[in-house]
Amino acid sequence: MPLVNHLKELRARTGINQQELGTAVGASRQTISLIERGDYNPSVSLALKIAEYFNVSVEEAFALTEEGE
Amino acid sequence: METQKSERRTFWKFVVIVICCTLVGGVFGYSSVKFEGSIADGFSAFFVFLQNWALYILSAETVIFLGLSLVFYMLSRKKASSLTDEDEELYDEADHLLNTSVNLGSIYQILAFTFFAIYLSGSAQSLGRDSLWHIGIFVVPLFANIALQSACVKLAKSMSPEKRGSVYDMKFQKEWFESCDEAERQMIGQAAYRSMRTTANVILALILVAILLGIFGLVHPFVPLSLGIVWLAQTQSYNAAATKLEKRK
Numbered sequence: 001m002p003l004v005n006h007l008k009e010l011r012a013r014t015g016i017n018q019q020e021l022g023t024a025v026g027a028s029r030q031t032i033s034l035i036e037r038g039d040y041n042p043s044v045s046l047a048l049k050i051a052e053y054f055n056v057s058v059e060e061a062f063a064l065t066e067e068g069e
Numbered sequence: 070m071e072t073q074k075s076e077r078r079t080f081w082k083f084v085v086i087v088i089c090c091t092l093v094g095g096v097f098g099y100s101s102v103k104f105e106g107s108i109a110d111g112f113s114a115f116f117v118f119l120q121n122w123a124l125y126i127l128s129a130e131t132v133i134f135l136g137l138s139l140v141f142y143m144l145s146r147k148k149a150s151s152l153t154d155e156d157e158e159l160y161d162e163a164d165h166l167l168n169t170s171v172n173l174g175s176i177y178q179i180l181a182f183t184f185f186a187i188y189l190s191g192s193a194q195s196l197g198r199d200s201l202w203h204i205g206i207f208v209v210p211l212f213a214n215i216a217l218q219s220a221c222v223k224l225a226k227s228m229s230p231e232k233r234g235s236v237y238d239m240k241f242q243k244e245w246f247e248s249c250d251e252a253e254r255q256m257i258g259q260a261a262y263r264s265m266r267t268t269a270n271v272i273l274a275l276i277l278v279a280i281l282l283g284i285f286g287l288v289h290p291f292v293p294l295s296l297g298i299v300w301l302a303q304t305q306s307y308n309a310a311a312t313k314l315e316k317r318k
Contacts, residue, residue: 017157023230027250027252028231028253029160029229030160031251031253033160033161035252040255042252
């Protein structure tokens, strides 16, 4: 099942760029870009850090979807 | 059912490969007896040609690869200088150009060492005043390449401030790896696995070629010996790292 994420929306809402988010959660800008594009599934700890940064639950930032949904 | 079908297909594929290899071996064995002199002469002539032209090939590849590496670095620097916080796609483009520059630099370096070694193998007994120029052709661009690689790392650091390491430091690769995050480490791991598989196939092919050339007495013992050392180093370092990681689990 593919993992979808709402990082771009969350970032837009908070007004931060990929580099700033990366620095805040201990990841590189490239990794944030890969996650947003759906090319990389973050580890549980990174997903938790991202959710914590935006003050949302992990499910609000990431969700599993059915194929073709 | 599907697994059985796939296993059968794999088996027949293997049989075809074995038959092909046997045929190639047979043809080569027959030819080695029938045309022993001409095959040996052909290879000898090719090796002499390589030795005679090594310096020219070295110069040409220096101009091509080092030149292209510089061009890609300049393009990346140009893109990087116009970056703003919102240009996230431009970041990736600049990054891609920089990676291409580093890769071209590494191709240049590998070919430079290879062709300089070939050149020396053909001129070691006749080293004279000209040799200083020849050594200069090898050494000067090598330093230029190190400077270019250093500039690339500096540019990469400006785009990814969390990265650490200096190309002048012997521990550069270790330090750089340690400054990578989980996604980058995963990519490095996957790329290293692909590299391990490719290298194993290339070494196997080269050992086979060395065995075939050995029939004509065209291979210095250093060739199979060095290939064997590389092969052993590759498999054993992989196994040692895998065992260590397994224990850590």
